[in-house]
Each structure stands twice: as C-alpha cells, then as structure tokens.
Amino acid sequence: MDKIWLILQREYLTRVRKKSFLVISLLAPLLLGASTIGVGMLNSASGPDIVAVHDASGQQVASHLADTEDIHFVPAPAGSLAEAQAAFQKAKPKQAALLSIPASFGLDSAKGIQILAKGNVPLKRRETISKAVNKAIGELKMARSGLQQATIDNLQAKVDLAAINLDERGGKRNDVGATTGMAYVLSILVYMFIFIYGVQVMRGVSEEKSNRIMEVMISSVKPFQLMMGKILGIAGVVLTQFALWLTLSWAITTVVLPLVMKTDKPVAAAAASPTATAGAAATASPAAPGNSPAVAAASPSSSEKAAATPQPGQPFSIWSMLDGLPIGSIIGGFLFFFFGGYLLYSAMFAAIGSAVDDQTDAQQFMFPVTIPLILSYIVSINVIINGDPNGSLAFWLSMIPVTSPIAMVMRLPFGVPTWQLLLSGALLIAGFVGTTWVAARIYRVGILMYGKKVTYGELSKWMFYKG
C-alpha cells in the first residue's frame, strides 16, 4: 500500500509541477471569465432595441406601448413624420426603428401603421412591435368603454408556466434552462476529463515502457501497484485541477466580474450567490427593465428565483443558476460517477498503453474504448436532455457501467430516485473492479512485451497467462 502511495505521489507531483499544468489551470478559468465578460459586454452593449414612436393619431397609442424584454419604446420628437425621420437618422444612441402611427389611424380602423428602418426589419422584431401595438389598442378600447385602468390591469392575464419538481423537498420550482445547462456542463466535464486524463494514463504507461524503466519498476513493485498508483495519482491531478478551476472561476465571476461590470448596469445575478461580495450585493437592484417572462413573477419562490435567470443588460453569474437544483446529490453524484468512470476507463487506457510499443499503435485499440464514451455522450443528449430524463432508455443508459458515468451525471440535475443512484453506483463499482482486474492482467504481460505486433487475439490470451 505504501508503494502505491509512493507511486501516486510521484505521478501526481511530476504532473502538477509541470508548467503546462499551471498554464491550463490558470488559463481555463480566465477564458471562462473572459467569455462571460465578453457575453455580458455584448449583452449590455446591445441591450433592448430602441424604437422611436411617432404618433400623429392623437389617440395616445404611444403612451400605452409597453416595453418588452427586447424593445424599449421612446417617443419621437413632435412634428411631422419627415422631421421624426430626420431625428431618427441622427439619433444617439442608435435607434432600431421608427414606428409611425399616421393621423388617419383610429381605434376601429387600425391601419396605416408603418415600421421605418434602415434595411430589413427582422421578423421577430416586427411581431414584438405588432403585439405591443395590439395590446395598446386593446387597452385603449377598454378604456373607451369606460373601464378603470385598475380594472384593465386586473384583466390582463399573466401566464407563468411553472414546472414543480415534486421529488424535491418542499416542491421546489424547476428552472428548465438551468437544469439543462447543468446537465450539459456536468456531462461534458465528465466526458472531457475521462478522455483527457485516460489518455494521460495511457501515455504514462507507454512512456514507462518505451523509456525502458518498466523492468526496474516491476522488480520493485507489483504491476498492479504500479498501475493503480499511476491511475490514482492522475486522479489526484484531475481533482486538483477541478478545485483550482472552481476556485478561480468563482473568484473571477463573482469578485472580478462585478467590479468590471458594475459601472452603469445593475448587477442582479451575483446577489443570488451567497458568496457574492458585499459590493456586488449592494449594487444589486430588482430585475429591470420590465417583467422578464416566465420566471420572475408569481412563482412559489419568485424572490429567490428572480436572479437566477439572466436579465437583459446584466452580466449573469453561472453560480446563481445553481439555486433550486438538487446541489447535494449533484456534487456527490458528479464526484462519484466521474471518479468511477475515470477509474473504469483509465484502467482500459492503461491496458492499451501497456500493450503497444508506441503511441501510433495505440489508435486501433483506443477505438473500442472511446466509442462507448463518445456514444454515451451523444445518445445521452438525445435521450436525456432532448427526451425524457426518467424514461426507460435513460434508465438503462445510466445503469450500464460504461455509459453510466456520463448518462447518470446528465440525469442528476433533473433529479434521480435514490434507489437508481445506489444501483447504478453499485454497478459502476462492480464494473470498474471487473475492468481493472482484466486490465491488470493485460497490463502485467504487456509492459514487458517488446517488439511484438499485438492483436486482439493476443490481448485475450494475455488475460489467461499464469503470473
């Protein structure tokens, strides 16, 4: 055991002390931060489109036009349409369109309204404006028929379709966007890390082999100890990298980002994170402008949810998305399934590394190992994210040990029954014990085998060699 520990230490330290490790560990969160800032900047730079409204009808349509998420209506300067056009051309900040309501316009003959813009008006913008105008006309008509403004407001239906996850304690509200995003992020992390570090295990083994240090090593330790020491040492590297990334990403997105972005835009998102700095929390203001659709209003936990969805004009924090998800089981499940999957696959990668003399020969053996990894990712996306996360195909994908590390992690944010987690976990443990046993048998023969063209038949024979 202490030999495994010695080997683990060496594998860990030689990798962690490499410059490339430091660079990747620092660069990845910086890139994440930079892209978040970039997206935030673009978001805040564009903001809602400004549409000037030239209302010559005298019906006060303009004042009843309600801003939407995408469009902010401003009155055009009074005067003729030509003057309004001239002002539109010169307007600063730039205006997206000029909505002209002609003098001939009447509530009962709503004709002649025009959108003037440079170039084509996108379909979506036309629909949004059309809806806003319709709503305004409706309100004006209701007012004409003698209804009080309060009554009118009361009549407006505010539809909010909330999905409630009954498995969660207290029937928490589910944010589909955040859940799906989480499922994507977690599964791609598992996929990437298993792949990247599995290949590192393979390289490490074949390096030892081509360095010809293997014989010295094997005369000191058992092949199994050498293999496990390497696999666990590299697992330590992965965990270190995770920890660094999380810490740095957190620091960048919640400490640095609000400082960069706080100048003129409200920072709402960061406030949702309990760890957000006091400065960021202080600048937080209610979601603006207008009501954000679907999520913000009339939900059982609207106050805590409001910040969870990115608001226009605000940098959003990825951390706030975590609210309302089964965080405990996600973190625990993620670590377990990542680790189990990594052990399972890296044992196979170690066996490949031991069997081949150089990296180029490794390709043919990598294929059958990477296929289940890639397939489980692609199939899982279709079955779990685009399909039913609790369907039978999803269930089976998350039970089979070669696919479960990715499939189960993808299902985690949607909530998985405990018995399934336990069963899948047990199967994964059985899976990697079995795989490691087979891999170790190939490994112990392969590491001392030089200059032999290895075939699948050969590999299967090695499994039955006597020690």
Add this chain to the structure above:
Amino acid sequence: MQNPTSRPILEARDVRKQYAAHTALSGVSLAVPEGSIFGLLGPNGAGKTSLIRIITQITGADSGEVLFRGERLNPSHIGQIGYLPEERGLYKKMKVGEQLLYLAQLRGLPRTEAVQRIKGWLERLDLKPWAQKNVEDLSKGMQQKVQFVATVLHQPSLIILDEPFSGFDPINANLIKDEILRLRDEGATIIFSTHRMESVEEMCDSIALINRSRKVLDGPVSQIKDQFKTNTYEVEGQGRLLVVHPDFEVVEQKERANDHFYARIQLHTGTTPNDLLRFLIGQVQVHAFRERIPSINEIFIQRVRETMPESLIEETAS
C-alpha cells in the same frame, strides 16, 4: 554446490517456465555462492533473462523453486535484491536526485538514509553537479551511471547486472568494474549476465552456462577450465620440428621467420608434459612451453555447439 566453503545465497531448483509456444526454462538448477561474482552466460534467447525475471520476481516460475538464503523467494526479499536490466531506462523528466530517492524508497529504503547514500554515491561517481538536472540532460554514459547507483543504493546483498558494461566507454566501464569488485569485497553477491566473455574471465568466480532453456555447465571458473583442458601444450622454439610419435599429436603448427615455429601438441593419455619436453629438446631449441588452458569463450562455444543438436532433436520430437 560448486564451492562448499560458502553456502549459496540463491538456489534455483528445477525451475521451469513456459511461454505460449516457447519453453524459456526447462528444469534449471543452480546455486550462487554468497560473496562471489557469478556469471550467467548463454547465447541470446537461451533463457537468461527469463531466469533473472524469476529471481527478481517480475514473473513467477511454472514449477520448481527459488530459494533466497534457504527461504522460498517472496516479496520481502525485494529490498535485498538489486537489479540492473539490460534494457535500461529512467524517467527522463525527473531530476537525478529525486529519481534515485524514488527508486530507493520503492525498494524500502527510508527517506533520510536514502538521501545520505545518494549524496555519497553521486560524489563517488562524479555526478554531484548533475543531481538537480533532469535525466534527459545527461549524456548516455552518465545516465548509465545513475542507473547503476539506483541498482545498488539500497545495499542489496544480491546484485543482478544484465550486461552492465554495454554502452559504457572504457573509462567508465573500468570505474563500474572497480565498483562491482568493491561491492563484492564488501560482501555483496553479484550475478552477472553477459555474453562478453573477456569480462567473465576477468571478474567471475563461478559461472553457469545456459543454452536453449537448459543449464549445460556450471561451477567455479578454475574448475571448469580444468575440466575442459585437452592436455594440449603450446611450444615455441627454433629448428625443424617433425613430430611422428605414438604418444603426441600436433594439432597445429606454424612456421615463422628465421626458422622459428609455433605448435600446439596434444598428449595422449598416459603421457606427461615432461615426456614431450624430452622429445622436443632432442629435436629443437625450446623458447617457450606452456599448457594450453581453454578460454571461457572457447568453452562457451564448444558447449553451445555440443548441446545444440541434442536440443534440436528434442524440440522436433516434442
């Protein structure tokens, strides 16, 4: 066995090892006397490496047993054995000092003691300035020295060296040779696997010759040489040598300038060297007269040739 005065540190009894379609060792028995340098000889593919890998516990024997100081070989002996394989290598991206420490610790040496010994060895082999350098920055000869240090750092009582001089320039080869002799004098036993016979003759106390998975010869070098003597004498002298005699037979004769000659003459049984001398003195002027002792190289080649047909026959039969 060969040397009754010292008990064997290592004993192999009827060791067999079979790979899929190839027999590596078929019933090899040998004993390595403690405190000696033991040459394990044999042509390529004879089974030397297979035997060494069994002794170093890299693989196990199919049958038979290996005893270390009378005890069945087991993992607790790893710390008492040092092994320098023929295929040598180190972790290229690791510092020399760290690498030696790592390998010594894997052999069970405590850290502080290892650090002390590494210092001593690096100084003795002029490697001290390189301790903090990566292995890949060292010349091949220096890497070999580092490997040698790694092999003996934990003060093993049995040191197995597979072709230890390959890749060394003559100066470093001498340096290593002196270290090997010093280790032997300090009480270590050295198994020395090679097919370079001159170093065997120079250094080995006993040898075992393996050919085609079998041991074909073993014993102390001097005994083996005695055993392979052919009762042949070398004569150099002046005059005309003409041997027609029932008791002697000329194996080889060379005429040299100024009426000089060289001859190898074999005595038939019952004839003494003095009989030959008397005969020669009557005929020519004798400048030199010595017994011809076969070199290990000759014995090696002779034994390998002798054992070849037999094993070939066996192989076809099986």
